[in-house]
Structures are given as structure tokens and as C-alpha cells.
Amino acid sequence: MPPPVFRFAPSPNGYLHLGHAYSALLNFDLAGQAGGRFLLRIEDIDAARCKPEFETAMYEDLAWLGIGWEHPVRRQSEHLADYRAALEDLSAQGLVYPSFESRAEIAGLVAQREAHGRWPRDPDGAPHYPGSARLLSPDERAGLLESDVPYALRLDMAAACARAGNLGWTERGEGPDGETGTVAARPQAWGDVILARKETPTSYHLSVAIDDALQGVTEVVRGQDLFWSTSLHRLLQQLLGLPQPAYRHHGLILDGAGQKLSKSTAATGLRELRAGGTTPAEIRRLVGLP
Missing domain, CATH: 3.90.800.10 (Glutamyl-tRNA Synthetase; Domain 3)
Incomplete structure (x- = not known):
């Protein structure tokens, strides 16, 4: 039986925040526990908002968190x-x-x-x-x-x-x-x-x-905001006759006002937290992961 396939699929229209860290780490952890594969996909079809510098920063932040992924990365703009x-x-x-x-x-x-x-x-x-x-x-x-x-x-x-x-x-x-x-x-x-x-x-x-099917994704783990x-x-x-993955929707990391985090929330941005001395282990604790 082939191993399960997980993925994290951010859009490079801003810097990653704690909510992204939670979803990426959760997918990476679940893939490791299941002996599965972990893929990174860049959802960059919005040419007006997606910027190369944000994509580069995503790679840096994910690597800092200790997350590794298969290569090549699928970039939607190339497909x-x-x-x-x-x-x-x-x-x-x-x-x-x-x-x-x-x-x-x-x-x-x-x-x-x-x-x-x-x-x-x-x-x-x-x-x-x-x-x-x-x-x-x-x-x-x-x-x-x-x-x-x-x-x-x-x-x-x-x-x-x-x-x-x-x-x-x-x-x-x-x-x-x-x-x-x-x-x-x-x-x-x-x-x-x-x-x-x-x-x-x-x-x-x-x-x-289309991407989930072409990449053979079997486990879609993402936030509850995408449930419906x-x-x-x-x-x-x-x-389209595509295979059906299993889904797991997780709770969201919210700000102090109880709102979903956005990429403009500097207080929860990974780059800001990293620059302030926060460690990857502390990021895990902040988002409630072991």
C-alpha cells in the first residue's frame, strides 16, 4: 500500500504567521507519524498579489521551523x-x-x-x-x-x-x-x-x-475556514473523475480579538517572532503542538 501523502499549500501574498506555522507543522508531524510524504505547493495564481520575496521568505521560515519537503515544489503558475x-x-x-x-x-x-x-x-x-x-x-x-x-x-x-x-x-x-x-x-x-x-x-x-489529484494527495489537512x-x-x-482524499479540518489560531490571523498581523508573523528571539520550539508551544 503506498504511503499517505500530505501537503501544505500557502499563497505567497504575504509573510507566514502562527496560523500557517500550525498547519504546516501539523501536516509535517502527521506525515512523519504515518510514514508518509510531505509536499509543499505554492499557490501563486494571483499574479497581482503574489511576490517572489514572499515565496523566498516562506522557504526560509519553514526551514527554520525544521520542516523538510520533497522537491520540486509545485508552483501553480507553472501549470x-x-x-x-x-x-x-x-x-x-x-x-x-x-x-x-x-x-x-x-x-x-x-x-x-x-x-x-x-x-x-x-x-x-x-x-x-x-x-x-x-x-x-x-x-x-x-x-x-x-x-x-x-x-x-x-x-x-x-x-x-x-x-x-x-x-x-x-x-x-x-x-x-x-x-x-x-x-x-x-x-x-x-x-x-x-x-x-x-x-x-x-x-x-x-x-x-486539480493539484491534489495530480500530486496524489491522500490527506488534506487544513483550517476550519475551508470546511465548507x-x-x-x-x-x-x-x-472531473478525480480521486477523493480524506479531509481533516483543524481549529484556527486566533488573535486577541478572536479573529482569524491575517498575513498583515505583524505580532504573529514568523519573521518578526524569529527576529525577536523566539525559537522553533516556542512556536510549537504557542500553537499547541508537542
Whole structure:
């Protein structure tokens, strides 16, 4: 039986903080305990925010913590063809359509609908897509795609759920409300999610499902803030014929106000703590690991 495969997948859009340290160390420890493999993946599809200096700093911070990883590191920006192929597969199934409204236009449409009652929002709090791009004729779509109008490629959620049927996943940790064991997926809670944009050929949700499959990841260990994203990832796995890993969602390291840490929180940044004399052993104690 092949060894289990774990991964840590940060985005180089800032410096690592204590929350990243917890997730990276937990994955590394679990891989060691299971005699498994530990992979590092750099999720750098956001070219505007991801910077080489942040990526270099990540390698330095992880090495300082005593974490080792296999080489080469997968960098998403080097594998755009993989995501493009997945989009083409979904398009061939009739499950993807372009929408052309700007963010401001979508906000206006949401406001119009919420004037008559609450408009549905996804688990992250973003409103479902309120537009009517699915109703455009093929000629209308073709004309807009050939113009300079920006667009987003969306998953037709109703059609996708009808094709995939009922889904679930094995949860070895727990969700925000204590969900564990076999969890029923609820991808419809995300509405017609964006899978790519004209200027960005993939999204987090699409690329993470593809990457985990191509890297042979068998154990996805990540924070509870991504718990309900698993519903969407399971849907994409099913539609694309990808293997299903097991999931373990862990609690988050919070700041003094009880909020999730951000990369702008210098007080919990690993580089700041290291410069102040904090040791890797003390980092482990701070995040509650032995």
C-alpha cells in the first residue's frame, strides 16, 4: 500500500504567521507519524498579489521551523495548462458559462434583489451570482467573448449537482459546528461559482482540486475556514473523475480579538517572532503542538 501523502499549500501574498506555522507543522508531524510524504505547493495564481520575496521568505521560515519537503515544489503558475484542460472538460459537459457583469454591476443587482428579501450568500458570505448570463444566446455570448469585455467563467451549479448526484466526504477532524465522520456535501450553497476569469485562467477551487489529484494527495489537512469549501471540491472531483482524499479540518489560531490571523498581523508573523528571539520550539508551544 503506498504511503499517505500530505501537503501544505500557502499563497505567497504575504509573510507566514502562527496560523500557517500550525498547519504546516501539523501536516509535517502527521506525515512523519504515518510514514508518509510531505509536499509543499505554492499557490501563486494571483499574479497581482503574489511576490517572489514572499515565496523566498516562506522557504526560509519553514526551514527554520525544521520542516523538510520533497522537491520540486509545485508552483501553480507553472501549470496553467492543467487547469485549462479541466475547464475544457467541464465546458464539454455543458457545465460552464461566461458572465460579463462587472463587480459593481453585480453589487447593484444584489442590492435590487435584497430590496425584496434576503438574497442567498455562500459560506464565505459572498452573494450568489444574480445575473442572467445563462440565458444569453450562443450568438450573444460569442459576440461578447470576441470583444474586449472582461468575463468570468462560472459553473452552472444546478446542472453540475444534477449530474454529480449526492456527495459526501470523510472528515477526520471536525467542522465549525462539530461535524465529523461522513459529512454530506452541500455544493449548491456556493451558487454559480467562478472557475476562471478572462485574465486569470483558474480559481482557487478549481486549481486545488486539480493539484491534489495530480500530486496524489491522500490527506488534506487544513483550517476550519475551508470546511465548507470541501463541498465544492468534492463536486469538482466527481465531475472531473478525480480521486477523493480524506479531509481533516483543524481549529484556527486566533488573535486577541478572536479573529482569524491575517498575513498583515505583524505580532504573529514568523519573521518578526524569529527576529525577536523566539525559537522553533516556542512556536510549537504557542500553537499547541508537542
